[in-house]
Amino acid sequence: MKRGADFNNFWKSYLLSGNRNLLYVLGRGFDPRMCIGFGAILGAGGYGVRNCLVIEFDEGPDSPSRRHISLVEKNLKILKNLIQFRGEILTKSVRMWSGDGPGRRRVGSRNAAAVFWDISDLENYTDIVIDISAMPRGIYFSLIGKILYLLDHAKKNDQARLIPNLHVVVSENVRLDKKIRDVGIDDNASYVHGFGRGLEMEATEGIPKVWIPILGEGQRGQLERIYTLVNPDEICPVFPSPSLNPRRGDELLIEYRELLFDQWRIEPKNIIYASEQNPFEAYRQIHRTVCHYNRSLGPLGGCKSVISAVSSKLLSIGALLAVYELKETGMSVGLAHVEAQGYEIDEIENVGCINDQVELFTLWLAGDCYE
Amino acid sequence: MREPRNPFRMRTSEHIESEATFLRLFGPGVLDLLPKENLWDRVQIFRSAPGGGKTSLFRVFTPAALLTLHGFRANEDYKELYQRMRDLGVLSDNGPHLLGIMLSCARNYAMLDDLGFDQSRKDRLFFSLLNARLMLATLRGALTLKNLRYPEDLERVNILAPAYGDFPVHVPVPGSGKDLYDWACSIERGICETIDSFNPSYHEALQGHDTLYVLSLMKPDCILCEGVPIVDRILVMFDDVHKLTALQRQKLLETLFDYRPSVGIWLAERLEALSPDELLAPGATTGREYGKPINLEDFWRTSANSRRFEYVITNIADKRSRLAYDAQIESFAGCLQEFLDGTEWQDRFNEAIKIISERIRTKIRSTKRYEKWVEDREMLEGTPRQRAIAWRALEILIERDIRKIQLSFDFGLPLEHEELEQKESFSVRAAAEFFIAREFNVPYYFGISRLTTLASSNIEQFLAFAGDLFEEIISAALLKRQTILTPQRQESILKEAVQQRWEEIPRKIPNGREVQKFLEAIHQCARWETDRPNAPYAPGVTGIALTMEDRDKLIDPKVRLVHPEYERLILILSACISHNLLEASLDRSQGQKGKTWMILYLNRWLCLKFGLPLQYGGWRPKTPAELCKWLDQGFRPPKKNGGGLL
Known part of the structure; x- marks a missing residue:
């Protein structure tokens, strides 16, 4: 695990050590931290593809999070500006509910596990980075679990020509965490x-x-x-x-x-x-x-x-x-x-100030360092 | 686990770990819910809000509970319950005569719907899983009843094929308990692994079952231990049936009705009230295949049973109080002061009498019609509180009479004393007491009866509020102070508790803010109606109602296409009902002849929050269109006069 200044040092030396094709997976949301990790990694330089997979959570028309659509769009704009020509922005939608109405069930966790179907979805990359800063827990638990399963399974059965490394990135800011509240829990x-x-x-x-x-x-x-x-x-x-x-x-x-x-x-x-x-x-x-x-x-x-x-x-x-x-x-x-039905965030007067207080963490969960 | 400091915090049945404690805290009066006839040979549905007591009721009939109760039958704390169970034929001095098999539907059945199979395969897997689990629960129950070890002693149990009818060959009957255990385990394991697997291709090999075969084995002469039937009677209890998908629930009910098993089958589900699932499968008739569904809260709320509920609840409260290790409290109700006739309130009530009597005299100064009534009140004896209530009741009756004679232009003869007596009903006095409390800042929400009403016939809700009061009682005991809570202290604690509940709504409940807005609209409507000087719906309005016809329209998808605004209303109403903020009662025939209603009362804790009376009975009819307007605009009082008595 690396944090703070070590985060930047690690990624700089890691990405400069060779050609690394990255798939950066993040959740589409209103959290101002959505793009911070990706921005830091892009800033670390290095050669190779820098694709970004944006997971869109379909929470239904009544989700309280819809109130913050302008913040979401702001984040997407930042993302587009960051990535420029370094890679592609891919999107995948994850349905959170089985249907509409009072009888609906949570299916987000199962659908998140289906974002990557098998190892061939990951083979083209040397590194998969999951940024969980703007992702609900029910999503990233299954997502990371599935990727770990695919990597272990591929390794055991010698299924893939290239088994990527798996990293998780978190942007921690306790003050900001307190400004984001669950609205209506299941x-x-x-x-x-x-x-x-x-x-x-x-x-x-x-x-x-x-x-x-x-x-x-x-x-x-x-x-x-x-x-x-x-x-x-x-x-x-x-x-x-x-x-x-x-x-x-x-x-x-x-x-x-x-x-x-x-x-x-x-x-x-x-x-x-x-x-x-x-x-x-x-x-x-x-x-x-x-x-x-x-x-x-x-x-x-x-x-x-x-x-x-x-x-x-x-x-x-x-x-x-x-x-x-x-x-x-x-x-x-x-x-x-x-899970929560949705989230709401207090007014943030100075986003820049909040971003300065964010501490980045990176965890290397699977791959070369464990060989 | 540690000894309970505040035994009222030990909430739901499933979480009381020891059978002895659970049975000690169980109120035997709850068994009054059970129908007197055909208890053991047909399908019976139990419905209630969360915390209504369904699971506790089922748990009493499980093997571990029956054995424990039998073992403690001579103990004073268990005698009454033992006797009641004996009267039901479930227990005798020889031990249990019933094998109660409880199966929760709150597990992963609904997730079968998310698998990528066609519907018929999903149905078959559903039955497979139910069959496997029912068999496993039966085997475990049988061994428990015989004080044998599970699963080590499974070889000592035998399951025979039923005497009549075909039985699928893939089910290993006749066979030992071990054979059936292995069969059921492999089915359950396979399906659970499929549901939970990251491997998408894992699930192709699974077989399914056509129906609930295992029910055919639920016969006393099919389940033997060392060659002898273990019991005379079997009861299968499905808990949390509302957690199945709509289709699964329908399939289950259809199967139960088609099978016509000769055992008792009980189903417990949460009352949803706006779900077409509440309609039972077509082709089944009440009386033959199933007993009329029992709504637990409705049962307790009827006038015949409300006293019984208070007795049951008080009994439960006393049992819990005795468990507290920091304080010696024998009677919970004894710690709640019930009266306002003490000296500290006399001045307040005397002031109330003065103000109200002057108001009345001013109002009627130009007529002699009410002379004798006023005389009656002046001569009345009693405590200041009783006299204040009497004066206030008089004010209501005079107001009613004035409105009546204005309409008929009959300024009539003076009214006699007897007429006052006739008109002064319990509801008028109740309204009077409530209005005095509001106007003169006198406690109203106190005492064991009001606390019981505040529970909205829900045991868990009662325990929550009683727990808050008990916290104060045991603190007083620790500080060696008086453990009796005054009415104002009781009211203050309860108000704090309900305020906290209110503030939690946006956090805990889907669409919480809209729910609050809707409840506030009901409050404003209720307040407007309640505050009318003639108290037409004495003691007050605390609910609304939709006709059953309108309710059926709301849940009809075709109607919702024409009225898309109903979607939001259903969402909010469903959230209110399923979280027990509104108490729903279906098919009530009150008010206009020929009409049946879905009545939605505010949960009584909301009545405390909003300062409304606690009695039931007062509700106003509304249409879906009106309620949709409330969601947007809130309640707007009609333009003609009304409201604002004080």
Whole structure:
């Protein structure tokens, strides 16, 4: 993982090391951070194609996000100006709903996994970069999961002539995160497509369930819905600590005190801590916790572990990696999530000022550095 | 898990981990919901808003709960429930006589619809998954009932083929529990892997089933343990049926009606009220194939049962109170002060009497028609509160009478005392009490009865509000202060709680801001009607209604093509109903003869938020066109006089 100034240094030296054909995947949205990562990578120079795949989320005509269409168009204009002649802008639409009306279901996660059908969609590139800054979690979880699956599968079966590297980019800005709010969350939580297989099976109904939620502010409704879905026997909440705001853990504890200790009656010793800005630490903590419970509950047939990341996007990558890897070892593990109907953003007086406060993170998830 | 600090925060049934605790907290009165006849041999549908108690009701009939209840039958906390279950024939001193199999439809059934198959294949996979899961749940239940280990002891269970009818050859019956377990597991595993796989070509090999075969095995003489039937009776319970797709639900119901299984089948689903799915499959008749759907909230809301609901709820509250480890509280209701007749309120009520009586005298100074009525009030004995209410009721009745005689131009004879007695109904007194509370800033939302009403016949809602009050009670106990909450403190806590709920609406509910705007329009309409000086809908209006004909038009896609504005209305109404902001009651024949209505009452917590009375009964008819206008413009009062009593 590289961040801040190291982000730029890494990409400069990486892109200058040879001809690299990049496919940069980002979500089309109103978040002012949509193009920051791409701009930084283009600015790093180097030779090769720099295509950009823009994923458009079809949230239906009633989505609250439609209110910010002017911000979306502004971002697209910035994107067009950035890419110039370096590459193409490709678009793919992901339908979020199965239909219209009250009976509709969430299908965004499944459709996101279908953005790349098989390895041939990726073979022409040396590097796939997924920028999750302006992408909903339910989308990038499945998207990244599917790409990891295709890469692993291709490697195992020697299917592709060129297996690309996979990177994830996040533009972090806590102040801006607080200005963006969920508007209307879904009634029901669900397992992210590709990460829910054994968790709802009747055959394993009696096996204990462990839920590991990574906590973030203002997510009470989401946590309640996920709790209803999972119905856990044990809860191990993850508090982001250490964090930039040293009191963040305390503030989260106060916010969720009644939920954690009165309603769910968790044991304080179950609390896990993971650094706010290090997804790999979150990955290690979750990995360790799941393995520990599986070992301890082995005589009872093991356990089912469910992770949910209602926290920063950075930490959610740690959760995703842990779940993906544990799933591949055969453990019963999954990702539970609940989407928002849409988002709204407060007025931002000075976008430039906000952009200056953004810290870029890049995570290299698969490829040459692991060989 | 830790001991509960505030036992009211232990909410829904599924999340109370121990059977003993669950049963201890379960109110036996809830069993009054069950029909008296044909409970065990036909399809019965239960509907309610979320938190209405459907899952708790089902859970009581599961093997683990029955065994626990049997084991604790001599314990005081469980005696009443045990006796009720005994009366139902479910339990005896020898143990459970029923195998209750509960299957949740809230799993991944709906995702079958997203697979790239043709519809008939999806239907077959749906039945396969249901068959497999029903079999697995049956095997697990059978072993539990016999205190055997699952899945280790599956060889001790045998499943026989039904005596009559053909049975598909691919189902391994007759066979051991292990054979059927392996069969069901492989089906379930294959389908779940298909649903969740990143591999698009994985799912080609799956087989499907034509129908719900496994139901034919749900007979006492088909399920044996060591050669002996395990029970006399079987009950299959499908929970969360609303989570199936519309087509899956229809297929399930059609199958259940076609099969006419000789076991009890219960289905629990959320009341949607605007879904054509609520219409049951054609060709099925009430009484024969299925019992009339039971709407839990409607059941509790009838005048015959509302007292019973209060009893059940109070019973549940007392049980929860006793679980708190920080405080010794035997009776929850005992901690809620119920009266306003104490000295601290006397001045307020005396002032109210003075102001109201002067108002009345001013109004009627030019006539002697109401002399005897006013005399009656002046001579009335009672507490200041009782007299204030009586005066206010008089003011309403005089206003009504004035309007009547103005219309008939009959300035009539003086009215007698007896006429006052006849006209002063419970609803007029209730309206009077409400108006006094508003005008003179007296608490209104307090006491166990009002708290029960505030629950809108929803157990979970009651627990939420009671939990907030209990928080204050246990804090007082910790500080060694008085644990009885005054009426103003109760009202203050509840107002804070409902304000928080109101503020959460835009965050938690789809189209939350529009929902709030719509509810605000209903509030304004209700307020305008309620505040009329003659209180025509005493004690007040707290809802609206559409004719069932209009409701059917709203959900008809052909009508929506002609009226595209109805789409938005349906979206908002559906959100309100499914989130229990509006309580929907279908096919009510009230008001105009020959018409049936879909009545939409504000959830009672919204009545508290908006300062409306809590009683049911007052609603105004509206058309879809009017409601669509409200979505855009809000409520606009009609131009003629009305409203603004105070």
